[in-house]
Amino acid sequence: MRGGGAPGYLMVVEDIRHWTDRHSKPAGQAIRYVDGVRSALGIEQELRKPPVARGHGDGTMDGVAIPALRFPSWMRCPGCGCLFNQPWRDNASEERPRCAKCPDRRALEQVTWVMVHPDGHLADVPWHFLAHRGTSNPKQRNCRADWKKAHLVLSESQDGSRRISCTQCGSSAPFEHDAKVPYGETRSQPWVAENAELLGEATLATILEVSDTRIHRAVATSALVIPPESRIRRNTVVDRLYGSSEWLRDIGGAKSKLALDGALRRVTRGLGCKMQEVEEAWREIAKGYPLYGQHPTVADLIRSEFSALTTTIPDNLEDEDLVTDHHSTEWREMVANLPAGFHHAEIVVAIDRLVAVRRLKEIQVLKGFTRMDGQRVIPPDIVGESSWLPAIELFGEGIFFTLDEQIIGEWEKLAAVQRRAEQFKKRFAAANLDFQTEVIVSARFLLLHTLSHLLIRQLETVAGYSAASLKERLYCSGSTGGKMAGVLIYVAVPDVAGSLGGLAELATPQRFRRLMTSVFEHADWCSLDPVCGEHEGQGPGLLNRAACHACALIPEPCCVCANLLLDRSFIKGASDRSEEPFPAFLDFVHSCPRES
Numbered sequence: 001m002r003g004g005g006a007p008g009y010l011m012v013v014e015d016i017r018h019w020t021d022r023h024s025k026p027a028g029q030a031i032r033y034v035d036g037v038r039s040a041l042g043i044e045q046e047l048r049k050p051p052v053a054r055g056h057g058d059g060t061m062d063g064v065a066i067p068a069l070r071f072p073s074w075m076r077c078p079g080c081g082c083l084f085n086q087p088w089r090d091n092a093s094e095e096r097p098r099c100a101k102c103p104d105r106r107a108l109e110q111v112t113w114v115m116v117h118p119d120g121h122l123a124d125v126p127w128h129f130l131a132h133r134g135t136s137n138p139k140q141r142n143c144r145a146d147w148k149k150a151h152l153v154l155s156e157s158q159d160g161s162r163r164i165s166c167t168q169c170g171s172s173a174p175f176e177h178d179a180k181v182p183y184g185e186t187r188s189q190p191w192v193a194e195n196a197e198l199l200g201e202a203t204l205a206t207i208l209e210v211s212d213t214r215i216h217r218a219v220a221t222s223a224l225v226i227p228p229e230s231r232i233r234r235n236t237v238v239d240r241l242y243g244s245s246e247w248l249r250d251i252g253g254a255k256s257k258l259a260l261d262g263a264l265r266r267v268t269r270g271l272g273c274k275m276q277e278v279e280e281a282w283r284e285i286a287k288g289y290p291l292y293g294q295h296p297t298v299a300d301l302i303r304s305e306f307s308a309l310t311t312t313i314p315d316n317l318e319d320e321d322l323v324t325d326h327h328s329t330e331w332r333e334m335v336a337n338l339p340a341g342f343h344h345a346e347i348v349v350a351i352d353r354l355v356a357v358r359r360l361k362e363i364q365v366l367k368g369f370t371r372m373d374g375q376r377v378i379p380p381d382i383v384g385e386s387s388w389l390p391a392i393e394l395f396g397e398g399i400f401f402t403l404d405e406q407i408i409g410e411w412e413k414l415a416a417v418q419r420r421a422e423q424f425k426k427r428f429a430a431a432n433l434d435f436q437t438e439v440i441v442s443a444r445f446l447l448l449h450t451l452s453h454l455l456i457r458q459l460e461t462v463a464g465y466s467a468a469s470l471k472e473r474l475y476c477s478g479s480t481g482g483k484m485a486g487v488l489i490y491v492a493v494p495d496v497a498g499s500l501g502g503l504a505e506l507a508t509p510q511r512f513r514r515l516m517t518s519v520f521e522h523a524d525w526c527s528l529d530p531v532c533g534e535h536e537g538q539g540p541g542l543l544n545r546a547a548c549h550a551c552a553l554i555p556e557p558c559c560v561c562a563n564l565l566l567d568r569s570f571i572k573g574a575s576d577r578s579e580e581p582f583p584a585f586l587d588f589v590h591s592c593p594r595e596s
Contacts, residue, residue, distance in 0.1 A: 008096070010110050010210055012071035012122070014191045016380045016390060019051055019066060026388055027051035027064035032243060033229045034391075035291055037363045040301040041221050047365060047391040071190045072210070073124050075108035077101065081155045083127055084108060085147040101150060111154070116215050117183045117205040118374030120382075122190060125207055126181060127152050131166040133173055133181075140171040180204045189382060206372060219368045219377050221436060223301055224473075225361040226308035229290050230321035237273050238281035238289060244270075251282055306475040306484050309400045310353055323359035324400075328352070331509045338513075346586040347516050350404055353486070356507035357398040362492045365391040375434075397504040398490025399455075399512070402475075403448070407592050408485050412443040416574065416582040421446060424543065424565060431541030435561045444485055445476045447570040447585065452487045453552045453559070454519045454571070462515060463502050465491055468555040520586060523571040526551035532568075533575070539564055546572075 021027045028048035038047065053063035075084050077099035087097035087108060098105040115123045128145040131152060135141055143166060145151075151168045154175065165172040183205035208215055233239060241247055247267045254260035264282075268275045296304045312326050331354040338344040366389060368377040380390055411417065421443035428441045439445070452472045460467040475486035491503055506515055526532045532548045540562075547553060547566035556563050573584035583591070 009070045011068040012190050014067045015382045016386055021064050031391055031393060033232050033290055034363055036229050036296060037223045037225060040223050040296040040298060040304060041365060042298045043365060043389060045386065046388040048388045049392060050390050069191055072111050072114055074111045076111050076154055077106055078109055079106045081153045082150040083152040083154055084150050112210050113207055114210055115181065115183065115205045116208050116371050118372040119376055120371050120378035121183055127164055130175060131164045131173055132171045135171050140169045143169040143171065177207065177209060179207045181207060214372050217370045218366060219370060220364055220366050222362050222364040224305050225321045225363060226305055227313060228292065232290055237271060237277045238284050240271055241281045242285055242289060302475055306486055309355055321361040325356040325358060327354045327356060327507060327509050334509050342517055342521060343586040346589040347513060347520065350407055350589045351401050352404040353402040354507060354512060355400040356504040357400055357490060358504045360396055360398060360490060362394040363391055364394060365389055392494060394492035394494060396490050396492035398488050399503060399507045400486060400488045402486040405483050405485060407589055408444060410592055411588050414582050416580040417443045419580055427541050427543055431543060437560050439561050441565060443570060446565055446567055448474050448476050448485060448487055450552055450566050450568055450571055452489065453554050453566060454523055455489055456554050456558060458515060458519050459489065463506060467558060470558055472558060472560055474560060523568050545569060
């Protein structure tokens with residue numbers, strides 16, 4: 001790590017322009033066979049994994065590490081409160097610097113405040129400026145900073161209030177968290193040299209503690225790898241030829257039959273195979289391998305994944321990146337042998353497709369970040385000129401199911417259901433929230449989303465995974481462009497071997513029926529009812545109704561829309577005390593006529 005990274009220091013990661021090897025080339029490994037993902041996510045840049053270095057006991061490393069430096073640059077003495085700027089510069093050892101002002105030479109502590117601008121800028125707190133801000137004394141106003149001397153003191157009183165003082169001129173001012181200060185005109189980050197002039201109040205930044213989530217919010221997106229790219233056979237001749245830009249240029253650049261034959265022979269020797277295999281591989285690449293002309297758009301992303309999950313993949317092999325077992329036929333045949341009890345038949349009738357996803361691969365891409373909840377997305381290289389984006393491969397398993405389209409289509413036509421969903425739609429529009437996935441608020445979406453959360457909570461007690469490790473993907477559409485009503489609950493980890501293997505096993509018909517029975521039973525009652533069940537709105541923008549931490553809320557990283565747009569009433573029905581009652585979903589399924 002640059003800057004002499006020692007244990008216990010706060011660090012800031014430099015932008016991806018610095019993630020390079022000794023030849024100034026990107027150090028991360030390129031992720032292959034994700035052209036479909038890039039196309040579906042609207043990404044033109046190449047995707048690369050972050051570089052990883054291996055350390056040795058003697059302090060040396062193999063490979064390239066992600067560069068970082070110590071930040072904030074100031075340290076404070078917990079005894080006298082003196083502030084020191086980068087005191088580690090004069091401290092060659094890894095021992096923490098000590099205060100030169102105190103008799104007992106206390107170990108210095110890194111300050112925990114930074115200055116953040118909504119346009120994406122980040123800098124040290126301007127301590128000297130704050131100590132002299134607002135003073136009318138000419139001597140104090142003309143006081144100049146000397147970073148080699150500890151002339152600033154940050155003191156704290158017993159009531160928790162703080163003051164920043166200058167021992168050179170005697171100037172003093174209160175120091176407050178969330179204070180607004182002018183940032184300056186230089187647009188930079190801590191690892192970029194700067195000499196910013198403090199401007200007027202028009203460019204205000206905010207002083208925050210380093211633990212404040214407003215300092216950095218990653219803007220990421222993800223997609224599943226689906227056929228044809230999920231079916232790539234590794235280490236085949238076509239795979240090895242496709243992965244060599246040098247061999248491709250050699251063959252593609254041949255201007256005559258003689259030159260082409262020579263290029264094919266050279267590639268044949270390099271691959272250690274037959275020339276016929278190289279010729280066949282070259283023909284496949286010329287046809288458009290591996291996508292063969294399929295280039296999904298951003299609008300096609302969810303629909304393409306839905307199609308891949310609902311379609312039986314012929315000759316599916318265990319080492320492919322999407323491996324599914326379809327149990328829909330056995331699921332529907334189970335109706336005749338169901339036990340008497342809680343809506344067993346209705347649950348089977350309501351769910352149309354049941355698929356065990358025994359292996360999947362998810363690509364997560366960092367598109368940038370924001371600061372202070374600002375609207376401006378800062379690219380990973382700060383300047384927006386990089387030819388690549390950092391991404392990671394995650395491997396796992398999951399459960400996928402769809403609701404019967406005829407049933408949910410009739411259910412969402414109920415006037416009371418539509419009016420309740422319309423309230424959510426108006427509140428969502430007024431809240432002006434920006435989720436990392438497109439959300440079209442409808443009764444269908446609210447039902448699927450709430451059902452997904454209840455299933456995740458139930459899986460936490462059955463599958464052996466914590467709720468925080470599970471994720472959801474919702475496949476929902478309106479009345480146009482083809483209809484979807486599906487939920488994928490999955491776990492994905494960086495290990496290529498995948499996850500523990502217990503989640504997909506729960507997608508067998510008998511186990512899934514018991515699982516969903518518990519889900520619908522828990523939707524009927526919350527320990528905070530009747531308050532939760534009859535609530536008119538809660539959470540940001542009042543975008544939750546019958547949903548709370550005792551029933552439907554889950555850890556936010558699992559949710560596609562920040563634990564909002566949840567309402568158990570779409571599952572359990574609106575009670576008679578409601579102004580507009582409607583039946584529970586399973587009661588509606590029981591009464592809904594179906595085509596044979």
